Amino acid sequence: MIMDDEIYDAYREAGALARKILHQGAGLVKEGASILEMVETTEKMVTDEGAFLAFPLNVSLNEAAAHDTAMPGDERTFARGDLVKVDLGVQIDGYIADTALTVDLGDHGPLVEASRAALDAAIATVRPGITAGDIGAVVQATIEERGYKPVANLTGHGLDRYDLHTRPSIPNVAMNGGAAIEEGMIFAIEPFATTGSGRIGEATRVEIYQQISARPARLPSAKRVLEVARPRRGLPFSRRWVPGDKVEIGLSSLVRAGVLHPFPVLHDVPGSFVSQAEHTLIVTDGGCEVTTR
Structure with a gap:
């Protein structure tokens, strides 16, 4: 992608807005507060x-690392002891800022600091000529020296217009090589630190979907889903956003037809805790500019 002034300004504007709203939304995470109200209020701040929104606001609790958001009619509330990941994506004309932080409603301060310190250390290494593997090594070392594990099978990711996951992939563990970092690249670094296994698996619950192909739909419920999905231009959406009944039938039919890709909630082992920190950056000739800080 050629970075002209208009595109650069859109990335910076999206980043500034994402930073502001992420912190405002995170301020709504309080013991006893409704998760649904917090999510819908924060999403409305963007519009x-x-x-x-580049994707539905992710609010993932405790061992859940990513891809959770409020369910339709969600009755869950935040509880004392919860560790809450709040992950927000904002897009302006398709140009995306992706940023996250962790809210501690318990006594998880050192774990929260582990992911935050890993992010800061990783950002400090970014410059043209290093590799994605070099960044992953810094993330892993920073988390492990604090007594926790990095989540090995989650990564940061490149960003492009209406595209949340493109090259380069930024690992959270050391690896040989990886993509060479080049001036003009836009990507998100998102370290996850965990008290658990260091690997996440998929839950059965799915709240977030992405349209990956275009085919006609026969079922009325599937047509309603596509009315929400098509304007997203391939960016993810929440089942909570689809009006009417029998939404699950429509979603299931479109997944089976290869029209939608589901994003199950991702989690470490039960009883563990996962923290997350994330910023979006643009690689410059001598380092990087963080758009969400």
Whole structure:
């Protein structure tokens, strides 16, 4: 992608807005507060600013690392002791800022600091000529020296217009090589630190989907799903956003037809805790500019 002034400004504007709203939304995470109300209020902050969500607000608790969001009619509330990952994506004309932080409602301060310190250390290494593997080594070392494990099978990711996951992939563990970092690259670094196994698996619950192909739908419920999905231009959406009944039938039919890709909630082992920190950056000739800080 050629980075002209208009595109650069869109990335910076999306980043500034994402930073502001992430912290405002995280401030709503309080013991006894409704998860649904927190999510919908934060998502509305984005649209009230004249921008758009790059993906549904992710709010993942305790051993859950990613891909959770409020369910339709969600009755869950935040509880004392919860460790809450809040992950927000904002897009302006398709140009994306992706940023996350962890809210501690318990006594998980050192774990929260592990992912945050790993992010800061990783950002400090970014410059043209290093490799993605070099960044992963810094993330892993920073987390492990604090007594925790990095989540090995989650990575940071490149960003492009209306594309949340493109090259380069930024690992959270050391690896040989990986993509060479080049000036003009835009990507998100997102370290996850865990008290658990260091590897996440998929839960059965799915709240987030992405349209990956275009085919006609026969079922009325599937047509309603596509009315929500098509304007997203391939960016993820929440089943909570689809109006009407029999939504699950429509979603299931479109997944079976290869039209939608599901994103199950991702989690470490039960009883563990996972923290996350994330920023989006643009690689410059001598380092990087963090758009979400």
